[in-house]
Amino acid sequence: MNNTPILRMDNIVKNFNGVTALKNVSLEVTRGEVHAICGENGAGKSTLMKVLSGVYPAGTYGGNIVFEGEQVGYRSINESEADGIVIIHQELALSPYLSIAENIFLGNEISTRGVIDWNRTNREAALLLARVGLDENPATRVLELGVGKQQLVEIAKALSKQVKLLILDEPTAALNDEDSAHLLTLINHLREQGITSIIISHKLKEIRQIADTVTIIRDGETIESFSMSEPDATEARIIRSMVGRDLSSLFPPREANIGEVIFEVRDWSVYHPVDTTRLVVDGANFTVRAGEIVGFAGLMGAGRTELAMSIFGRSYGTNISGTVLKDGVEIQTRTVDEAIRNGLAYATEDRKKYGLNLIGDIAVNVSAAALAKLVRFGVIDRHREYKVADSYRAKMNIKAPSVSAITGKLSGGNQQKVVLSKWIFSGPDVLILDEPTRGIDVGAKYEIYGIINELAAQGKAVIVISSELPELIGLSDRIYAISEGVLTGEVARADATQERLMHFMTAGKDSAL
Amino acid sequence: MSTTTPAGQQPARRRLPRFRVNLRQYGILAALAIIVLLFQILTEGRLLLPGNVNNLIQQNAYVLILAVGMVMVIIAGHIDLSVGSVVAMVGAIAAISTNQWGLPWWAAVILAILVGALVGAWQGFWVAFVGIPAFIVTLAGMLIFRGLTLVLLTGGTINGLPEQFTAIGAGWLPGWFGELGGRDVLTLVLGALAAAMLVLQQVRSRATLRKLDLPREPLTSFWLKIGISALAILAFTWLLSDYNGTPIILILLALIILIYTFLLNRTVFGRHIYAMGGNLFAAMMSGVKTRWVNFFIFVNMGVLAGLAGVVSTARAGGAVASAGQNYELDAIAAVFIGGAAVQGGVGTVVGAVIGGLVMGVLNMGLSILSVDAAWQMTIKGLVLLLAVAFDIFNKRRAGGR
Ligand SMILES: Nc1ncnc2c1ncn2[C@@H]1O[C@H](COP(=O)(O)OP(=O)(O)OP(=O)(O)O)[C@@H](O)[C@H]1O
Numbered sequence: 001m002n003n004t005p006i007l008r009m010d011n012i013v014k015n016f017n018g019v020t021a022l023k024n025v026s027l028e029v030t031r032g033e034v035h036a037i038c039g040e041n042g043a044g045k046s047t048l049m050k051v052l053s054g055v056y057p058a059g060t061y062g063g064n065i066v067f068e069g070e071q072v073g074y075r076s077i078n079e080s081e082a083d084g085i086v087i088i089h090q091e092l093a094l095s096p097y098l099s100i101a102e103n104i105f106l107g108n109e110i111s112t113r114g115v116i117d118w119n120r121t122n123r124e125a126a127l128l129l130a131r132v133g134l135d136e137n138p139a140t141r142v143l144e145l146g147v148g149k150q151q152l153v154e155i156a157k158a159l160s161k162q163v164k165l166l167i168l169d170e171p172t173a174a175l176n177d178e179d180s181a182h183l184l185t186l187i188n189h190l191r192e193q194g195i196t197s198i199i200i201s202h203k204l205k206e207i208r209q210i211a212d213t214v215t216i217i218r219d220g221e222t223i224e225s226f227s228m229s230e231p232d233a234t235e236a237r238i239i240r241s242m243v244g245r246d247l248s249s250l251f252p253p254r255e256a257n258i259g260e261v262i263f264e265v266r267d268w269s270v271y272h273p274v275d276t277t278r279l280v281v282d283g284a285n286f287t288v289r290a291g292e293i294v295g296f297a298g299l300m301g302a303g304r305t306e307l308a309m310s311i312f313g314r315s316y317g318t319n320i321s322g323t324v325l326k327d328g329v330e331i332q333t334r335t336v337d338e339a340i341r342n343g344l345a346y347a348t349e350d351r352k353k354y355g356l357n358l359i360g361d362i363a364v365n366v367s368a369a370a371l372a373k374l375v376r377f378g379v380i381d382r383h384r385e386y387k388v389a390d391s392y393r394a395k396m397n398i399k400a401p402s403v404s405a406i407t408g409k410l411s412g413g414n415q416q417k418v419v420l421s422k423w424i425f426s427g428p429d430v431l432i433l434d435e436p437t438r439g440i441d442v443g444a445k446y447e448i449y450g451i452i453n454e455l456a457a458q459g460k461a462v463i464v465i466s467s468e469l470p471e472l473i474g475l476s477d478r479i480y481a482i483s484e485g486v487l488t489g490e491v492a493r494a495d496a497t498q499e500r501l502m503h504f505m506t507a508g509k510d511s512a513l
Numbered sequence: 514m515s516t517t518t519p520a521g522q523q524p525a526r527r528r529l530p531r532f533r534v535n536l537r538q539y540g541i542l543a544a545l546a547i548i549v550l551l552f553q554i555l556t557e558g559r560l561l562l563p564g565n566v567n568n569l570i571q572q573n574a575y576v577l578i579l580a581v582g583m584v585m586v587i588i589a590g591h592i593d594l595s596v597g598s599v600v601a602m603v604g605a606i607a608a609i610s611t612n613q614w615g616l617p618w619w620a621a622v623i624l625a626i627l628v629g630a631l632v633g634a635w636q637g638f639w640v641a642f643v644g645i646p647a648f649i650v651t652l653a654g655m656l657i658f659r660g661l662t663l664v665l666l667t668g669g670t671i672n673g674l675p676e677q678f679t680a681i682g683a684g685w686l687p688g689w690f691g692e693l694g695g696r697d698v699l700t701l702v703l704g705a706l707a708a709a710m711l712v713l714q715q716v717r718s719r720a721t722l723r724k725l726d727l728p729r730e731p732l733t734s735f736w737l738k739i740g741i742s743a744l745a746i747l748a749f750t751w752l753l754s755d756y757n758g759t760p761i762i763l764i765l766l767a768l769i770i771l772i773y774t775f776l777l778n779r780t781v782f783g784r785h786i787y788a789m790g791g792n793l794f795a796a797m798m799s800g801v802k803t804r805w806v807n808f809f810i811f812v813n814m815g816v817l818a819g820l821a822g823v824v825s826t827a828r829a830g831g832a833v834a835s836a837g838q839n840y841e842l843d844a845i846a847a848v849f850i851g852g853a854a855v856q857g858g859v860g861t862v863v864g865a866v867i868g869g870l871v872m873g874v875l876n877m878g879l880s881i882l883s884v885d886a887a888w889q890m891t892i893k894g895l896v897l898l899l900a901v902a903f904d905i906f907n908k909r910r911a912g913g914r
Pocket residue numbers: 016019020021039040041042043044045046047048399400409410411412413414439441912913914
């Protein structure tokens with residue numbers, strides 16, 4: 001490995017209609033290394049990578065980019081890909097109805113005179129899948145794959161383009177521990193094959209595991225860049241540079257004040273909406289007390305989200321049976337509206353698809369689930385709507401110039417805060433948070449944990465679904481484990497360890513509680 | 514808890530971003546101004562003769578009414594291809610009810626609107642509760658209601674409608690305040706009132722923005738826009754006062770614009786329409802009763818199509834089976850020229866009305882120039898294409914996603 005930089009970005013400046021996303025960012029990536037970029041939500045990480053890859057064409061930003069010794073300014077992704085720079089975005093971009101092979105070679109088809117050579121396509125796809133360690137038939141449609149596997153397909157696609165510099169924007173945000181570990185091993189392998197990677201992540205543990213160098217960006221400026229082999233290259237240092245202060249612990253202190261059972265679900269069963277003979281949730285029984293934070297642990301596909309969505313207005317599944325009780329009285333939650341009126345809230349894990357009106361502004365999104373609170377005689381009090389939204393902008397520390405900013409243009413983490421604001425404003429008694437800190441930086445995570453604690457302190461029942469076991473253990477009073485649609489374990493905070501949870505999470509459907 | 518309070522690291526006072534001039538909103542107003550000017554020159558001043566200005570309103574009232582309903586349909590992510598046929602059918606029913614059943618004119622109007630609502634409920638049912646795409650349902654509706662019109666009018670054209678009925682489309686407010694130098698005073702007073710209301714409303718909403726510390730457009734462009742709009746209203750009524758005064762239909766139109774702007778911007782129903790167009794799934798998961806909203810969007814479109822049917826039958830003075838042909842296309846074009854997005858979620862009543870006026874001026878100017886109907890169609894098609902291309906170009910330049 002020689003030490004010449006493969007990429008240098010100097011003094012990059014990028015404005016959006018008067019909002020400065022990048023003030024002055026410089027980045028130097030050594031050939032063959034894994035380079036991590038860290039920073040708070042809205043710091044400008046994704047924007048920097050979009051500048052590099054030509055999503056924002058040359059001329060729309062200031063500064064200088066040198067790739068492989070040549071000054072470059074890409075005008076489109078095609079141009080950067082031709083030079084071997086491939087970016088895998090925060091939101092995956094595969095076509096669900098096409099097969100793995102078709103996706104890998106999309107826009108790059110193996111063909112003779114316009115006619116696709118399916119044999120070669122599938123053969124080469126199989127080779128690429130082997131390289132990324134994905135054991136699937138290339139003819140499988142992408143919609144049948146979980147996020148973890150889709151991620152691998154994206155990387156296979158990048159490899160098919162003779163990638164030299166692979167950029168991964170929060171690749172593990174939506175992955176469980178197992179898939180994440182697999183992905184990190186793969187990145188390591190690619191490094192051995194001479195492929196340079198840039199990885200953006202909020203998971204510092206991963207960065208310590210994999211990165212050779214880390215660059216930290218705050219408010220659109222490079223703060224520092226250092227080698228992870230330096231003795232003082234610690235997580236604490238990264239955090240300090242990111243947020244500009246020390247963060248003594250990852251979880252804010254909390255004094256649990258747990259009351260009576262206020263939420264109870266009995267014998268809850270749900271069948272798959274398409275394959276109607278398949279049980280997705282099988283006879284789930286659980287309770288949540290006032291002021292209690294209850295975690296739900298499970299592997300990807302275990303049925304956590306399906307359980308939550310089926311309870312919340314039957315938004316998932318068919319042939320749903322079982323009862324829901326609040327304060328000991330049976331309630332109906334047949335429609336989302338009814339669920340909300342009965343004091344339930346569900347913040348979805350997929351904010352783009354189910355959580356936000358991306359072309360609407362922050363105010364419209366914050367008020368969306370509780371418009372009734374702002375209405376008199378059918379007329380919306382816009383004045384109050386803006387005030388309310390603004391108070392959440394301040395409280396949740398949403399980085400946006402004003403509440404009339406369009407949510408689609410916020411950074412991923414800030415969008416997540418808008419989703420949370422919306423459900424907190426709906427004033428629920430029972431709050432179900434599905435992956436509430438996905439894609440959120442350490443500082444903001446701390447803030448969100450604080451908010452969750454506060455909600456519990458107000459006597460609400462809070463359910464947290466998360467794939468990050470340390471988060472569940474740090475936050476919850478009690479944790480249920482799900483495996484294959486069945487509740488397999490219930491662990492009190494004092495007894496919760498990752499090993500113990502893992503044991504229940506992999507127990508299989510014959511180990512029902 | 515010292516960790517939660519940042520040590521002086523909060524971003525200092527947030528600065529308000531410079532409000533980017535909304536080119537699209539100006540673009541459509543400017544386009545209207547340019548087209549008016551162009552035809553004023555081409556027709557050697559005949560476009561803005563008082564009689565023509567009057568006709569512009571009376572002839573195009575139906576598009577404007579339909580465009581208001583259509584913009585809501587389109588914001589919600591649907592389309593309605595049946596409105597032209599509904600206009601014809603409702604017109605036939607109104608004519609038959611006065612002419613053959615001897616209903617008084619007002620009962621005929623109510624009946625027409627009820628029939629419109631019923632048609633809307635029918636289509637809304639299939640779209641909202643059965644889940645058939647609106648394109649299909651209204652394509653079927655286009656055939657069904659045209660067919661029914663032909664059945665109703667097998668006896669041929671129906672003429673001889675009551676005078677009060679035709680006045681809706683072709684009559685004027687009486688000159689209550691007399692005349693001044695040959696001009697209708699009432700019309701001038703209404704014009705002045707409308708201009709004053711516009712200024713007041715704009716100034717008030719700007720004050721609200723300031724109070725809430727939200728971004729505002731620069732003061733100069735703000736006053737420029739208001740000034741030009743107010744002047745245009747005054748000039749418009751000045752011209753009308755020289756002809757027969759205020760067309761009754763103008764009052765009806767003004768009411769519709771006010772009511773529907775309010776409905777879309779300030780009511781829960783309107784908000785839900787935007788929310789569904791912006792992200793249907795997110796709207797569902799926020800408790801919006803998407804089926805009912807869809808249903809009522811179509812009922813509303815039916816009501817407005819019924820009204821448009823009354824207006825165009827009144828204007829024509831009779832019902833013919835071929836009435837309302839291509840009205841749906843005019844309305845859809847008006848909505849898109851007025852800045853609505855094909856994907857839904859975006860659009861305004863005022864935009865749609867201005868879009869309708871662009872189409873109307875185009876129609877009238879080309880007719881005055883006695884351009885052949887075939888070429889008129891070609892030109893209108895090109896204008897629609899250019900308007901939407903301009904929109905997309907603008908969005909790209911603004912550095913959208
Ligand atoms: N198209 C756009 N228009 C306006 N502002 C934008 C646009 N894209 C990004 N921004 C702003 O630029 C800033 C940086 O955004 P960016 O997405 O790069 O953040 P990030 O560091 O990737 O954050 P996260 O960790 O939350 O993904 C944010 O304040 C965001 O609101």
